[in-house]
Amino acid sequence: MQAGAQWVGGLLLLVAAAAAPFLPNWVVSLATIAFANALVVLGLVVLWRVGLVSFGQALYYCIGAYAVALMGRWIGFTDAIALVLLGGIVAGLTAAGIGFLLARYREIFFAMLSLALSMILYGVLVKTESLGSTDGFSVLTPTFFGYAPHGAQLSRALYWLTLAIDAIAALFVGLYFRSVAGALAAPIRDNEIRVEFLGVSVTSIIHTKVVIAGVLGGLGGALAAMTIGHVDPAMAYWTTSGGFVFVTVLAGSGYVAAAFIGSLVFEVVRSFAVDVMPQLWQMTLGSVLLLTILFLPEGLGSLVSRLKRRVMKPGTAP
């Protein structure tokens, strides 16, 4: 996470942004979804660093998405930028509330409680006829300060908005990782007692992480809702959360960029796999996840650091 990495990240971002006009529409939409989901993954990375896994991150994703959709449905509000921020804020506030309960737990309790909480939302949405129950409802076409693009232009506008939000999120999360609170992730995983006796409340640090992950989840959900043009309760379902966890484990917690690349690869592979061999998609996911845990416990991102070590110190084994 040195300044060098930020320049590389910025450059990649510019290339990704500049490529949009030359790409077919479906590719742009696919990438938008991937980069929106990457925000959720980034939130999970923040938690994963301290050894926590949330099997219910789809809760915030779904809240962000429904916040956008409901604003359109109730008052006809469609400004994309305001809606994304709203999605992040609503999800962040939810996380702040839930955090009081959640921050007391670790390990599987944390994982499963998050899961149960997301299932509450799922249960409520499924039973709410006025919101289309299991079918959900559509999202109004977003506008940008009054500008209302259509078709390919709309796709590109959303794509650029997503990239911009991603860039800001990556920058802030990078800063956070270098703050005391961010750097305490490994110490908390190692030895909570010592952290407490150094004068820091572990609970409040974890609470903060839950909120950060919640905000990122909400932003991701809001962007995804506008891109897909539709919301439904499945966005809160635990298999959605499972997908995010999958990308997180695969990407590892070493690099902020890994969340984005991991998410893109995941979406691309999924869109092909679901076409070519839908009956083997979950098996592929499961096998890759197993192999990653068994052979690359630090995630694919660790390949980069291994490579780097080898390049920087020739002759020494990693």
Place this chain on the structure above:
Amino acid sequence: MLTASAILTDGLVYAAYLFIVAVGLTLIFGVMKILNVTHGSFYAFGAYGAATAVGIYTNGDWNAALGFVFMLGLAMAIGLIMGIILERGLLRLVYGKDEVVIVLVTYATFLILEDVIGLIWGTQSYGAYQPMISAGNIEIGELVLSNYDIVLVVIAAAVAFAAYWSLKYTRYGRLLTTVIYDRETAAAFGINVTLVYTVTFLIGAALGALGGAVMAPKISVTLGIGVEVIVLAFAVVAIGGMGSIEGALVGALIVGICRAAAVHLMPQIELFVVYGVMALVLVARPYGLFVRAQPRKI
């Protein structure tokens, strides 16, 4: 009055099902400290196995009672086989890793097994209603009860009693209690912890499959039935306290009655109520009703 007794009986039947599923989960957690997401697969395989068994004995024109026993037997056999493959082939490799990492391993396995179900049984759904139909109904006053439901409650009670009795009075049960209480000391006293793990996992797997088997006649056996079960069973176990058998029993009763009450009185909150109750219990008792928080040692 009719509603009250309906809530009570429905709740009891639902609790019976929840207990059978949850007891295997809590047993494996108590002994091995593994939250086994694959439990959902055991359930699903049990249900599919039962559906297959029902198909066989209906075609073969067997005696209904024999068919029922065959159904349960086949499902549990499937559970045992899966259990031994998983425990010996995979989990053995990850013992000692973080609890969360092991959850991810069982989650990955669950995903794989979901597609294995599709490969074996296809994407169509199976009806296995014959045992339910042939059992018939019984009328008590205004209340109509299915005899099958009564059998379900009896099976759950038998499982609860067997668990209680074997933990208390058998040699293996006492070994298990020792391991639950303190794994390292148990190992130091020469208890074969590896063997205890394997046996526990097998029992848990068989119970998961049994849960699927007894439910098969009441539901449509189709892809994805394992998903909900694991979340529900976790809620039950979390309410009672992870690793506690009596906790699973009480948790199942609470969830069962609450859900039945919701179904009869306020159907729109049916799914919500289970997790709502869980959240409430956990706010008051962070580790469930039957487990005390461990004080931290320095």
Place this chain on the structure above:
Amino acid sequence: MSTILEVRDLEKTFGQLVAARDINVSVPQHQTVGVIGANGAGKTTFINMITGHLSPTKGTILFEDKDITGKPSREITGLGISRSFQVAQIFPTLTVFENMCIAAAIAHRKPGMFGNIMTPVRSAETTAAAEAAIELFQIGRYRDVTANALPQGVRKLLDIGMAVAGSPRLLLLDEPTSGISIEEKFDLMNVVMSALKTRKITVLFVEHDMEIVARFADRVLAFYDGTVIADGTAHETLDNPKVQELISGVRLKAGAHA
């Protein structure tokens, strides 16, 4: 000299068990106090109550005239009391330098609710403080070694160094030499005590080795059955017949340091 720590009628019971009772101690600034007593005599309970790990059943604890009774440990740390542990509490997956950096960064946090987020972990200030602490405790050789690979003595020094990073005014050491070989004990204590003298920190240390106690303590408290049975200079306490009778190891060692 003003009083830094004042303990009045302190008592701690666990159900029927009385772990500490009738403890009255007053510690002036810059004193080095040794705490002796058999296992289970209440020494660690005493320290745990002062640092907020245990909440006393009865009594008051005043630190610099402020009542800190029953406050959570992190708040007490913030007020200026740090501690080390019988088993060194360090971050095993981080290097010595990273361990110190974390401790130093926490000590140099910006004030306010978001201090943890607004303070970078590596700044000129924090790294300098970490380097200084490493030098002060003479563990520079191990600067880049991962903590779980450290020898026992270095772990202890790191543990104490991290406690000192927060610039405490009172430091409690729970058996700083436990698990250390006899030959190394004195070297370790020399490093620790001279470091604490440099930083002008008042020290309370629990110790089983009477030679160490006699050598380093200005004053010694003897614990027996949950309470203080003797309190005086090292000589007075170690020569006290009651202490010699009730606390094993005292009689053997006391003569050696006349």
